[in-house]
Amino acid sequence: MTSSNTRVSSTARPTADPQTRVRRRRVSRRGTGWSTLLWVLPALTVYGIFVLYPLVETVDYSFYKWDGIGAATPAGFANYQAVFTQSALYVSILNSFVLIVFFTVIPVTLGLVSAVLMRELKGRGVGTVIRTLLFLPEVIPLAGAAIAWTWMYSPNGVVNQVLRAVGLASDQHAWLGDFSTALPAVGIIGTWVVTGFCTVLLLVGIAKIDPSLFEAARLDGAGRWAEFRAITLPELRRELVVCVTVTIIAALASFDVVYIATQGGPGYSTIVPGLEIYQLTFIRQQVGQASALAVVLVALVLVIIVPIQRLGRER
Amino acid sequence: MNMAETTTARTTRILILTLLIVFTVLPLLSMITTALQKQGTFPSGLSLPTHPQWGNFVDAWNAADFPALLKSSTLIVLGVVPAAVVFSTLAGYGLAASRLPGRSLVYGLFILGLTLPAEALISPLYYELQSMGLLNSRWALILPLLGLFMPFGVFWMRAAFQGLPAELSEAAEIDGASSWQMFRRVKLPLVLPSLSSLTILFFLWTWNQFLLVIVLINNPADSNMAGALATFQGEHGTNVVLLCAGALIIMAPSLVIFFAFQRQFVRALLQGAIK
Numbered sequence: 001m002t003s004s005n006t007r008v009s010s011t012a013r014p015t016a017d018p019q020t021r022v023r024r025r026r027v028s029r030r031g032t033g034w035s036t037l038l039w040v041l042p043a044l045t046v047y048g049i050f051v052l053y054p055l056v057e058t059v060d061y062s063f064y065k066w067d068g069i070g071a072a073t074p075a076g077f078a079n080y081q082a083v084f085t086q087s088a089l090y091v092s093i094l095n096s097f098v099l100i101v102f103f104t105v106i107p108v109t110l111g112l113v114s115a116v117l118m119r120e121l122k123g124r125g126v127g128t129v130i131r132t133l134l135f136l137p138e139v140i141p142l143a144g145a146a147i148a149w150t151w152m153y154s155p156n157g158v159v160n161q162v163l164r165a166v167g168l169a170s171d172q173h174a175w176l177g178d179f180s181t182a183l184p185a186v187g188i189i190g191t192w193v194v195t196g197f198c199t200v201l202l203l204v205g206i207a208k209i210d211p212s213l214f215e216a217a218r219l220d221g222a223g224r225w226a227e228f229r230a231i232t233l234p235e236l237r238r239e240l241v242v243c244v245t246v247t248i249i250a251a252l253a254s255f256d257v258v259y260i261a262t263q264g265g266p267g268y269s270t271i272v273p274g275l276e277i278y279q280l281t282f283i284r285q286q287v288g289q290a291s292a293l294a295v296v297l298v299a300l301v302l303v304i305i306v307p308i309q310r311l312g313r314e315r
Numbered sequence: 316m317n318m319a320e321t322t323t324a325r326t327t328r329i330l331i332l333t334l335l336i337v338f339t340v341l342p343l344l345s346m347i348t349t350a351l352q353k354q355g356t357f358p359s360g361l362s363l364p365t366h367p368q369w370g371n372f373v374d375a376w377n378a379a380d381f382p383a384l385l386k387s388s389t390l391i392v393l394g395v396v397p398a399a400v401v402f403s404t405l406a407g408y409g410l411a412a413s414r415l416p417g418r419s420l421v422y423g424l425f426i427l428g429l430t431l432p433a434e435a436l437i438s439p440l441y442y443e444l445q446s447m448g449l450l451n452s453r454w455a456l457i458l459p460l461l462g463l464f465m466p467f468g469v470f471w472m473r474a475a476f477q478g479l480p481a482e483l484s485e486a487a488e489i490d491g492a493s494s495w496q497m498f499r500r501v502k503l504p505l506v507l508p509s510l511s512s513l514t515i516l517f518f519l520w521t522w523n524q525f526l527l528v529i530v531l532i533n534n535p536a537d538s539n540m541a542g543a544l545a546t547f548q549g550e551h552g553t554n555v556v557l558l559c560a561g562a563l564i565i566m567a568p569s570l571v572i573f574f575a576f577q578r579q580f581v582r583a584l585l586q587g588a589i590k
Contacts, residue, residue: 036494039409040421043402043465050440050462051428057439068442114335117328132577133336136343138584139573141523141541144566147548148342151349151360151555158345158360196339201585253432256525256541260548274434278530281438294435301430 055298061291068287079292089293091268092276093300095183096252099272102187103194103251108243110191111198116232118199119206131203134196142193146260149189150176176262182269189257194250198243205239206232241312245305252301273297350375350560358556368556375560379547380536385568387453388522388539394457395521399464400514404506406465407472408498412484422473428466436463437530444531455531456539460524464517475509476502512583515576522569540565 062079066072083089137145152158155172163173175185209231217227233240255274258264264271264279273293280290344361350371351364409415410422436459444455479502487501503510521539528542535546547561573580 036409036412036415036418040406040415043406043425043469044421046402046458046462047425047428047465048462050443050459051431051436051465052424054436054439054443055431057443058435061438068438110335114331117324117331130332130336131581132574133339135577135581135584136570136573137339139519139580140566140569141525141544143525143541143544143548144562144569145342147544147558147562148346151559152342152345154360154555156357156359156555158341161360192338192342195335197584199335200581204585249430249432253434255434259525259529260545274432274526277434278437278526281441282530287438290438294438297432298435301432305430 058291058294061288062295064288066287067285068281069285072288075288079289080296082289083293083296088268088271088276089289092271092273092293093296095268095270096254096272098183099187099190099251099254100248102184103190103254104244104247106191107195107198107247108240110195111202111243112236112240114199115202115206116228118203131200134200136196137193138197142256143260145189145193146257149185149192150261153185177266179266179269182262182266186258186261186270189261190247190251190254193257194247198247201239201243202236205236209235238312241308245308245312248304248308249301252297252304346559346563349556350563352556354554354556356556371556371560372564375557375564378551378557379543379561379565381564383536384538384540384543384565387537388543388568391453391456391539392518392521394453395460395464396514396517399461399468399517400510402461403465403468403472403513404503404510406469407474408476408502410469411473411476412494412497422469425466425469428463429470431466433463433526437526440527441530450531451533451537453532453537456524456527456537459527459531460521464520468513468517471509471513472506475506479505509586511579512586515579515583518572519569519580540568 063075064072065075153175155174159175160172175181213231214227217231222230253274254272255278258270258272258275262270264275277290277294280286280293348361348364349358351367351369352358352362353368354371410418440459441450444450449455449458483501484497487497492501523541524539525541528538529545532538532542535543538546543565544562547565548558551557551561
């Protein structure tokens with residue numbers, strides 16, 4: 001949407017040249033534009049006090065050893081060193097990478113497959129109902145999703161019930177309590193939350209593709225796979241970048257679901273950076289250490305997201 | 316041959332769609348059937364309630380102190396959403412229309428916050444709000460949320476104003492419109508759709524905000540709906556029937572509002588993602 005808009009205004013500009021000059025003169029009569037700082041001031045004030053200032057403080061804290069109450073002692077890079085050497089800390093980062101598989105890879109793949117298969121499934125009424133249902137997980141609080149799934153995974157829950165019904169399990173498994181299954185189980189909660197959203201987003205994207213492209217491919221004798229690779233995938237580039245960006249941030253910065261479902265346990269098996277920062281600050285009173293992990297998290301998100309955004313803007 | 320192919324293709328499509336919908340609906344369905352079982356029993360995840368206990372919802376309503384919760388969540392939304400929308404709109408307009416020296420720097424400062432996880436701010440925010448004496452009040456949630464919403468809000472509204480044709484402002488300037496008149500009479504009416512989508516997104520993010528509530532609000536009576544879910548789980552986690560009933564009640568306002576405004580919601584969420 002944004003790109004088409006900029007295109008409109010850039011083609012409009014040359015024809016409006018004399019008027020632009022008039023505008024410049026009028027503006028300069030009114031002042032250089034410093035008055036427009038007033039427009040930005042309210043937003044900049046709340047943003048400065050409650051985001052930028054704390055951000056600078058986080059970076060500052062990260063170079064100290066501080067329990068949050070007493071005096072802070074300078075720690076150099078020791079807190080950062082610990083992020084990459086202490087198991088609870090680097091495990092939280094590794095776990096959040098595993099969550100990317102469940103928050104991003106699976107939902108985007110599932111969404112793409114279902115969107116392509118649903119493309120020709122017409123019928124407006126059906127479409128709206130399906131769209132509404134698929135959006136439900138995106139609208140309810142994540143904490144609610146986590147409560148629902150904690151019950152799904154419990155020994156009496158639906159997951160065990162279904163597995164028993166198809167003869168796949170004889171005993172009752174506590175999915176969130178087992179070291180080997182807890183992290184994937186938490187991941188699937190994320191899959192549940194974002195898959196519908198990705199599907200609908202990609203469906204809308206597919207609907208916008210010029211149908212003549214598909215017709216041309218058919219006439220050239222292209223099969224479904226060739227058509228998918230040559231037309232659908234490149235045309236959906238923007239939507240795919242959006243899905244991937246939003247869901248990767250959700251995976252790396254996850255907190256709500258883990259807090260409700262497992263509190264990071266058993267052991268460190270489901271610990272994620274967000275929860276570790278929270279526990280370090282408010283339970284173990286290692287504010288400096290928590291801040292170093294926070295800085296690493298911010299950097300990690302940027303390092304991963306910025307190249308993906310570039311990918312979306314190419315062409 | 317051709318007919319057979321389309322039939323299989325159609326069947327596959329319907330099958331995949333059905334699976335996707337079952338996957339989506341199952342956890343909520345399990346909650347509903349469980350919430351209607353007899354309290355004190357240990358039902359299975361999915362079991363038809365033979366004698367639906369609607370009274371469970373009354374118990375859960377009282378246990379969660381739902382009226383107080385609804386009032387608190389509403390107050391938080393009223394504190395955050397209108398101000399956040401106004402601030403974003405003003406700044407978006409200012410940055411789209413101005414020739415302020417260094418405006419790209421100001422804009423860049425906001426964009427910096429777009430991918431910032433709130434986790435990175437919670438420790439300093441806690442001490443900052445403590446020194447302001449606002450900790451454990453609704454202001455401890457309202458003010459930081461206002462700040463945290465600015466990057467997206469400014470980004471969103473600036474894009475909306477920039478999307479308007481340039482001739483519009485030129486014509487109005489020739490007519491001698493002041494910059495406030497230009498904003499109020501010419502441009503604001505044209506960005507109302509973007510403004511309403513932004514309102515919906517801010518509402519949803521405030522209503523569902525979890526991390527800040529856990530960190531900054533102690534008293535459940537000052538919490539929002541998402542925070543209340545954690546409190547309720549902590550207090551009634553062992554009574555799964557009541558837990559399901561309570562979680563459904565606490566999520567009910569989100570669902571009611573979603574179903575009432577579903578077209579706007581879907582549009583807002585899709586646009587919000589694309590931009």
